[in-house]
Amino acid sequence: MVNWTEMHDCYGDVDRVPALLEQVEREDDAEAWEELGYRLVLEHDLVFPASFASLPRLVCLASRSARARGLAGTILRCAAGHHGCDDLLANCANEISEFRELLDRHLQSRPVDYLATFLASLAAMEEYHWSAVLGDFTDDFYQLACPHCAVEVTIAIGGHGRYSAIRDWNLGDVDRRDLRPALPEALSGTGRWMYETAVRDGRGALADGITHLFGKAECPQCASVFDVADEYTSANRPVLR
Template sequence: MTHQAVDWSRLTHAYGPADDIPGLFARLDGGQEDEKVWQDLWSALCHQGTVYDASYAALPVLADIAAGRVPGERKQAVLMAGLIAAEADTADRALYASQITELTSAAQACLTEVPVDEPMTFVYLAQSLLAFENVPVWSRQLELLNEEFEAECPECEALTCVEPGEYADECGTELHPARPEELTGTGARIHTLARDAGQSQVAEWVTRLFGRATCPECETRFAISESVTD
């Protein structure tokens, strides 16, 4: 299935019929207007994190951009496709399997190019990579690396404020980062990716998110990541 064969008028996005989508993609030319075009595409296809049937149909176009076959910013294509892939069901993943494979390679390449002073760009691209690889939970929640959220104590069920990222001290919760050699699964994977890319800040955040916190109510020390996945 190629995007040229799509009847966009029969698909919908956040604002109704999606027949304007091919025209938006066609306006991407590497010029000054591209930023506005991407804003319009994000608003239509991924409005506030919601995806639509037109969003899935856009995956071949995004793969073409990511692979350099048509104009457009590779990073934007990878990020948008990652959000879409994170919501895809088994049938959609099978339908766009070849495109997702291409996008996986593009995401891996993008991760090596992120400046060290853009840690959240690295996090979002890593989250996209996990989405292409169909990793549950973290393909949507890896961005918690630098967000404030509430984790539930498994012992007393009290909610504890956690901020693993840049402002880790602001919640006042006692955090116990994992040692890198203790990390397993997704935590170990992202820590290694960050370390190898020189993203030391992200690697530090990973040790906190995949470490433990002390419940301020009952003083139980619990795994933060398990609270997220549960």
């Protein structure tokens, strides 16, 4: 049982969120959902005790409410931030597992909000770094340091090309080197889940982008070859405490 007297929202209130939850549980009230959203997730992706305390009830609503599904997903995608509520997040482990299964069923319906659902699924797997930056590979860029010479390398995956380069703010991306995509059968862990899910759901462009994201890049400066996803994960994956 949640002690709402200890669960403040972004305004410091402890009574408004439970009242709003009761309201949206009774009826799909657009104004109530809007207020609930900005009380639970502040701009700059800040979340609060009331955000995590609301997750179980949002998950219960998520199978029949796109707003509940979207808000629960947004809260999870913010979970890697400095919110001081790790104990509350841990207490939601069962609901997060249930939510992940619900999201997977929704992905299989090939919805219009496919990418948002895909990103929420990654957050439910605690892959917050990918949840924060993964796009649809029409215009994706990743900045990372070469693990051998430390020069900043731009990784491009999209309609403009699939390459590593040195970014020059006057000349653009120079000394481009083609990426070397991973073989699908060589993928493992999160990369394999991402690829197989995209293929299952008929998202060819997403699946192709994932093979490049989990493939290899050549550093334009020292010509060393490194794993793109491994280096990005090492530099950006948050440490949860």
